[in-house]
Amino acid sequence: MLPKFFFSISGLLLRVGIPIFLCLTLLPGFVLSAKCQVDVDDSLISPGEIAFLTVDVTTPRALSNLHILLSPTPGNLVRLDKTGGHTKFLDPRQHWKPSFVVEAVNPGEVTIFVDVYDSTGVVCSTKETIRIVPITQNPEPQKPELEILKRPDPNKLKVGEELTITIIVENRGRVEARNIVLEDQVVEKVPIVGETIKKVPRLGRGEKFEMSYRYKPEKIGKYVLPPARVVYSYANNITVEAESIAPLIEVLPKPGEEPPTEPEVGEEGLGSVEAMNMVLKAETAVQRAEKLLEKLLDDGVAVPTAVLVLLDSAHGNLELAKQAHSKGDYKQTVVLSTLSEESANQAYQTLLETSKNEENKKRVAKTLEKARKVLEETNRIVSEPGETWFVSSLEEAQKKLLEAEECYKTGEYLEAEKLAGETIKISSQLLEQHAKRKSAEKRKLSHPGLLLTLLGVSTLIFLARIFAKKRNV
Structure with a gap:
């Protein structure tokens, strides 16, 4: 038989020991550890x-x-x-x-x-x-795109006055251009102050440089200056050429001097030089549109039929304008040249819009592909047992993706990109919440403090039963 005081001490230990033991087992898991x-x-x-x-x-x-x-x-x-x-x-x-x-x-x-x-x-x-x-898709290679501006100052001056030509080259593309060579030419045999050729090793995205020179034009009348020309390369030494728009200047005679007379036709008295300048201006517009057309066709872009019709009309009127000029019909030359230039400029603007739409289309297609992948991954998680808590959000993401694909088919690329982005956002949030829930469940099941607590409680219950049996005896 055990003495009575033993059982009193045992009871005290049980009443005080259990809370102490629980604190000792819980503290390492819940208090002392970081999360x-x-x-x-x-x-x-x-x-x-x-x-x-x-x-x-x-x-x-x-x-x-x-x-x-x-x-x-x-x-x-x-x-x-x-x-x-x-x-x-x-x-x-x-x-x-x-x-x-x-x-x-x-x-x-x-x-x-x-x-x-x-x-x-x-x-x-x-x-x-x-x-x-x-x-899944081969990304389009990024390209530099150099924009050239040739600016005469002033564009109307008198013989003997100085003309300043400034040429600005800016990279509006997505990557840097390399080995840039800018060149301009002066048709007249006059002294030139400044440089007409400039070489730049690199031109980054959004960067620009300029070149300028001065001279005193001697040719009287309105005429078109030759366009400035730039050659550059990128990627695996791919070479690209570009030209500026040919600017128009007017050189007036000195006071008291009469300009050289030319054969005149019609009431407007149009001269040979002025008519030929109009022909050259139209020819420049046609060449610019043709270069852009060639670039788009090389990239496999579908070009509207209307562009081909406009360029065909521009070519026809340009040839008729040259024939009229050779016959001395300068008034008809100007009319036909103007029609040719208008058709060429209209074709160029249409090609620019086509190029921009094609870039938007490729970018949105990539965004849609990513939205499909994210949504597919989210659908896979929903199919797991017990994972139905975000069905309504998933249905919203699916609806937005369907709307995005419909907008893409109808050519509303910006709206399609917006809806696809919302689909990615909703799906990514659902995936993130799912990952956090899984992580929390694993931490809850594997927490060391919980295991120690269960072990400690089980041990105390076992000891209490032994003491109780001995006390009854």
Whole structure:
């Protein structure tokens, strides 16, 4: 028989020991450990694209010398920028949110394990999965596009006065141009001050340069100056040529001097020089439209039939204008040249709109493809058992994608791009919420404090039963 005081002490230990034991088992899991969560702005990317991974670390107690270790598995699918994963001190209940750049390299599914360390060891761990899908479409090579402006100042002057020609070249394309050679020519044999040829090794996106020179024109009348010409290359030494629009100037005779007379026809008294200038101006417009047409056809772009009709009309009127000029019918020359120039300019504007629509179409097609992939991934998750909590949001994303595809078919590319972007946003949010729910469930089931608590309670219950049996005896 055990003495009675033994049972009194046993009862006291049970009443006091259970709370102490519970605190000791719960504290390591719930109080002393930090918590960390991972947020990825895009969990579905393609090789060459990047995602931003943000780790959110909180702690109920002060921690020092924290650093983060990222371990992608498998390791050949992504490249990680690990800068910023260290802090000297973290106060209680504060958030530390370092971000990391994840660059996709190869297709596949990569799990990034995140471990947060202090001077004693690991204080919290988590992980995040990113899917890297192959690129289904061959991206269009990006090109530089040099725009040339030739500007005479003044454009109306007298013989003996100085004319300044300024030529500005600007890169309006998406990549830099290389080995740029800008050249202009002066038809008249007069002294020139400045440079008419300029070479630039590189011209980045949005950058520009200029060239200028001066001379005193001696030719009297209205006439068109030759266009400035630029040659440049990009990518694998692909060479491109471009020209400016040919500007028109007027040179007047000195006071007291009469301009040279020319044969006149009709009431307007149009001269041979003026008529020929109109022919040259129309010819320049036709050549500009033809170059753009050739470029679009080489890229496989479908060109409207109306453009071909306009260019055919421009060519016909241009030839008739040359014939009228050779016969001395300068009035008819000007009329036909004007018709030719108007048709060529109209064709050029139509081609510009076609080129812009084609670029929009390719960009939106890529966005639609990404929206389909993200939505397909979201649909796969919904099919898992118990995952029906976001069906209504998924239906909204599917509806927006259908609307985007309909707008794409009707040529409303900007609206299609907007709807596809909304589809990607909704689907990405659903995928992110799903990943967080799964991560929370795993942490809940595998929490060390919970396991220790269950073990401690089971042990105490077992001991209590033994003491109770002995007391009854």
